[in-house]
Amino acid sequence: MIVKKQNLTIALFALLLPVASAQAHHAFGAEFDPNRPLLIKGEVIKVEWVNPHAWIHIAREMEDGTTESWMVEGGTPNTLLRRGINRDSLKPGIYLVVDGYQSKDRSNRANGRNITYSDGTTLFLGSSGTGAPRDGADPRERSQ
Amino acid sequence: MANGVDTHWTNDMNTHANTSLGLVLATLLAGSFATAEIPRTADGKPDMSGTYNVGTSTSMQRNRIFGDNRYMTEEQADRYARATQSFLQGRTSSDPNREAPPEGGDGSPGAAGNVGGYNVFWIPRDGTTSLGNKIPTSIIYEPENGRYPPRTEESRNRMVRQYRNYRGNDGTAWWLENEGPGPYDDPELRPLAERCLLGFSSTSGPPMLPALYNNTKRIVQTADTVMILIEMNHDARIVRMNSEHVAPDVRKWMGDSIGYWEGDTLVIDTTNFSDRPGLGGATRNLHVVERFTRTDESTLLYDFTVEDPTVWTQPWSGQYSWPATDERLYEYACHEGNYALGNILRGARILEADAIVAQGGE
Numbered sequence: 001m002i003v004k005k006q007n008l009t010i011a012l013f014a015l016l017l018p019v020a021s022a023q024a025h026h027a028f029g030a031e032f033d034p035n036r037p038l039l040i041k042g043e044v045i046k047v048e049w050v051n052p053h054a055w056i057h058i059a060r061e062m063e064d065g066t067t068e069s070w071m072v073e074g075g076t077p078n079t080l081l082r083r084g085i086n087r088d089s090l091k092p093g094i095y096l097v098v099d100g101y102q103s104k105d106r107s108n109r110a111n112g113r114n115i116t117y118s119d120g121t122t123l124f125l126g127s128s129g130t131g132a133p134r135d136g137a138d139p140r141e142r143s144q
Numbered sequence: 145m146a147n148g149v150d151t152h153w154t155n156d157m158n159t160h161a162n163t164s165l166g167l168v169l170a171t172l173l174a175g176s177f178a179t180a181e182i183p184r185t186a187d188g189k190p191d192m193s194g195t196y197n198v199g200t201s202t203s204m205q206r207n208r209i210f211g212d213n214r215y216m217t218e219e220q221a222d223r224y225a226r227a228t229q230s231f232l233q234g235r236t237s238s239d240p241n242r243e244a245p246p247e248g249g250d251g252s253p254g255a256a257g258n259v260g261g262y263n264v265f266w267i268p269r270d271g272t273t274s275l276g277n278k279i280p281t282s283i284i285y286e287p288e289n290g291r292y293p294p295r296t297e298e299s300r301n302r303m304v305r306q307y308r309n310y311r312g313n314d315g316t317a318w319w320l321e322n323e324g325p326g327p328y329d330d331p332e333l334r335p336l337a338e339r340c341l342l343g344f345s346s347t348s349g350p351p352m353l354p355a356l357y358n359n360t361k362r363i364v365q366t367a368d369t370v371m372i373l374i375e376m377n378h379d380a381r382i383v384r385m386n387s388e389h390v391a392p393d394v395r396k397w398m399g400d401s402i403g404y405w406e407g408d409t410l411v412i413d414t415t416n417f418s419d420r421p422g423l424g425g426a427t428r429n430l431h432v433v434e435r436f437t438r439t440d441e442s443t444l445l446y447d448f449t450v451e452d453p454t455v456w457t458q459p460w461s462g463q464y465s466w467p468a469t470d471e472r473l474y475e476y477a478c479h480e481g482n483y484a485l486g487n488i489l490r491g492a493r494i495l496e497a498d499a500i501v502a503q504g505g506e
Contacts, residue, residue, distance in 0.1 A: 026335070026337065026338040026484045026485070026488070027255045028252075028255060028257050028261055029252075029255065029256065029258050029259060030257065030327075030328070030338075030488045030491075031487045031488045031491060032257075032259040032313075033259075033315045033491070034247075034248055034249030034250075034258045034259050034313055034314065034315045035247060035315040036315070037244040037245045037246060037247055038244050039242070039243060039244040048481060050480050050481025051376075051475075051476045051477055051478050051481055052340065052476070052478050052481065052482055052484070053481065053483075055481070071483075073262070073483075073484070074262050074266055075262045075263075075266025075357065076266060076357050076358055076476075078357065078358050078375070078474045078476065079266055079267060079268045079357050079358075080265070080266070081474060082268065082471055082474075083268075083269070097240055099242060099244055100245070100259070100260065101249075101259040101260070103487045104487070104490075104492070104495060105486075105490035105491040105494055106491075107487070107490075109487060111259055111261070111262065112262050112263070113250070113252075113259065114242075114260070114263060115262070115263055116238050116240065117240075119237075120237045120238050120239055120240035120242075121236065122234065122236055122237060122263055122265060123263065123265060124265045
């Protein structure tokens, strides 16, 4: 019971934390269509490391064996650069799995609500704590 | 979001007393930090110059479970640190054979508007939560409950009018059923951040508040001017020292800022805001007083008091640390890649056309 109580308390404290999507450069709800969910699998074509949001171009594998060029919206590239992640970390040819929703304008654009490698691990997970100077993976770093 | 849910409001007769008390408390707290040697400029003033990472996981408003307690107990601080770590770690993996998200939306709140945002790896993992050697329960410390004061009746009525017919993202042109202009009728109706005019979350302020990312600031100080460069959206605040405000009809995105020294504290007074200040809910009547105190060679204490009698029934104050960083302040060329604004407006036109066809129109 004590364990449960502790978990509950941590959960309560978690509620105080900023929600990753609480406020961003723009409202994703204004841009993407909740009635057009999709799953994109394919190789990276290129990455636009641009603000306010990075865009990952993917050759989406279609059911008929062809590929279609799609763009997936992520967050600000500045954060990734600070953590030592750059254009060499996400090269063309890397296979990604993305789930999200298509843009309301029906173009080949989607939000990358969850971007993973083909084995399901989160993108860039391997780049955290791999020796990049002060990548922030350890919250005690700042006080050391 | 400001306290749009407060159901009561008071006609506070002690506004000035509260403000004075807040300032006294702020001064006392600043004085309670170790008075270590601090860098000074040639004219003997504390040198605020430097690059700072003002990211923090301290929330703007205090959760009601903390009551009037301004700081966490050690046990609470420990739990909070663990919850923060857990949040920032995020989900490390997902089923590689997962399906597309649910039809009709995933229920995400806020800006993620029913379609989700993006992975936590886009969110910085650094930033501080401490204020001196304590962990505050909120940035706001005045009123004592650490929450926005109640809104004026005028402000509450304005919010009701604004959001009365608002509907969440259901993938339809719901605004066609309402009177008046829709939210996507004109690019100038879109939020300033979406248009790359100001950063979101009042990152450029004033008051300058922590945002979800891109929290780097750079201060360059001379005897007659202080410049504060804000990474997002490369906004530069120019503060004229020992000057007068410009004429009342001159209005600026970040207001008109003048500065002066109160002992070792740099005070910046800002008025003359445009109709849409960076601070959510505020109007052109906003008045902000910011106080920078150097608490040690690598930390600034940032204190601010907000006053807008047309919005809040009393002034309110907040405070958080600005630790120096050796990281670079990156360019934030917002217009360069702002595909979203076009997507949003084009999307709205398509949904409107769908609605007209569904009603039998052409």
